[in-house]
Amino acid sequence: MRRGIFAIVGAVALAGGASGAEQWAFWKTTFTSAKTYEKPFVDVEVDVVFKQGEHQWKVPAFWSGGDTWTVRFAPPVPGNFTYRVQCSDPENAGLNGHEQSLRVTGSTGENPFLKHGFVRASANGRHFEHADGTPFFWLGDTWWKCLCKRMTWEGFKELTADRKAKGFNVVQIVCGPYPDEGFLEPRLANEGGLPYESTAFEKVNPEYFNFVDRRLKHLVDAGIAPAIVGAWGRGDCNSMKAIGVAGLKRHWRYLVARYGAYPVFWILAGEIPDATKWGEGPWAELAAYVRSIDPYHHPLTCHTGHGRRGAPGDSHVIDFDMVGGNHDERLAVAPQTVAIVSSPASKTPPMPVLVGETCYEGHMQQGFGDVQRRMFWGSILSGAAGHTYGAAGVWHASVEGDPGCASAAFGGRKVYDWTTWKEGMNYPGATQLGIGKKLLEQYPWWRFEPHPEWAPGCFAAGVPGEVVFVYLPRRGIYDWSGLTVTGLPAGVPLSAFFFDPATGRRFAQDTVTTDGSWKTPDVPSPQDWILVVQAQKPASP
DSSP states (O other): OOOOTTOOBOOEEOGGGOEEEETTSOEEEEEEOSSOOSSHHHHOOEEEEEEETTEEEEEEOEEOSTTEEEEEEOOSSOEEEEEEEEESSTTOGGGSEEEEEEEEEOOOOOSHHHHSOOEEEOTTSSSEEETTSOEEOEEEEEOTTTTSTTSOHHHHHHHHHHHHHTTOOEEEEESSSOTTSOTTOGGGOBTTBOSBSSTTOOSBOHHHHHHHHHHHHHHHHTTOEEEEEOOBOSGGGOHHHHHHHHHHHHHHHHHHHHHTTSSOEEEEEESOOTTOOTTSHHHHHHHHHHHHHOTTOOOEEEEOSBOSOOSTTOOOOOSSEEEEOOSSHHHHTSHHHHHHHHHHHTSSSOOOEEEEEOOOBTTTSOOOHHHHHHHHHHHHTTTOSEEEEOBTTTTTTOBTTBOSOOOGGGTSOOOSOOOOHHHHHTOHHHHHHHHHHHHHTTTTGGGOEEOGGGSTTSEEEEETTTEEEEEEOOOOTTOOOOOEEEOOOTTSOEEEEEEOTTTOOEEEEEEEOOSSEEEOOOOSSSSOEEEEEEEOOTTOO
């Protein structure tokens, strides 16, 4: 049986007594406590300090049951390391000292997270990139509740394969309290039970997280980065109010310890109230805590309606801006929605911005096809570093007879959708956004600048003098009229094609030379279109 490339590798002995690991790969070892604690999750904190020369990484370890603590490490560089365990209880001989060696070789895997390293914000703050500088185009899907047992292991693998084939490389998934549910309801459980025994989050259930491990590892092996949501903040399911900052800190420490050695993104919580400022309050305190204990500094954000930075008094403890649109398709495609992306993209300090939730496809039987395409292209050509899609049925892990979004804790709230996850998985928008990502990756999309003035009434961006992308939204029937594009290099041969964002078909246009402005021929049919115009290189058409 083939082992996944991110298999949990234990300490492999090498000559000279050192253990062996590979750069960016998932490595683990365990330590046995010399003392038994009544509440090991609360009573003691354990870290393992890895050193290479003058550099060190302090990695949280987690209680894995009994008297055992486990550390997981993904070495960011090759070379010879030492590591030693340290504990908040200095009298515990089993969890202090014991320096050992770790020999790390260069990465040999073809998985993008092994080949290029973990993902970070780029130096210019406009997009994401791997550790080696390779650009990373975020195409996310929304699986909020897909760690629960409604979504079976076989179903999880099927959905992963589908999303990988369609080009998705991020999955937003909640590992903690769910939205639209009471805290620790039975519907939250997976095959190992509930994650905690009470809302105080004082006693963790490692068996729950063992089953989470299997699912998140499967995503990573497929080249998909988990964007882990630790809690929810909306008024009717406010984790901060129910659990408190101390309990959420314990929860987040556990998440960082178990999953920090994966190529993850951190989403502090969903729908934190807009009144919250990052310079003050318990959510800000929690965000700063997460950053302080993560040795890899994985990109951190929060999921919210209008981003979480730029207000007077805010401190910038997040690394990228996740903004939201509207679940009503009429408002989701309105001009002001694009401003939700373009406004934070213009603020300083610069950081990547993207839509993390907007009109889900099929949500209450609307938001299909061209709505998804317009939200995607409107955002990307307005400066977004990527986009997150969502589909009815999938986000709430709906199965026949249990839609997963009608909690008794909220008075038996009316069901949003009876669509099952398998039905939602096959909605066309997911394929069409993957087609868009594939087209963009053929060009230096990370260098694109928004230029709405190039094509009024459309969305336009590109690299001046090199390439122009224009998205023409769907208009009325029987409207074949072309469009006027400006900002083109004058006196240079230009090649152009209309691209069908629903199917990927290309309709090549004649080579043209302009004075900087071009009135195109009619579009191939009355629908939405991408127009790509590029300067020809001297030796190639």
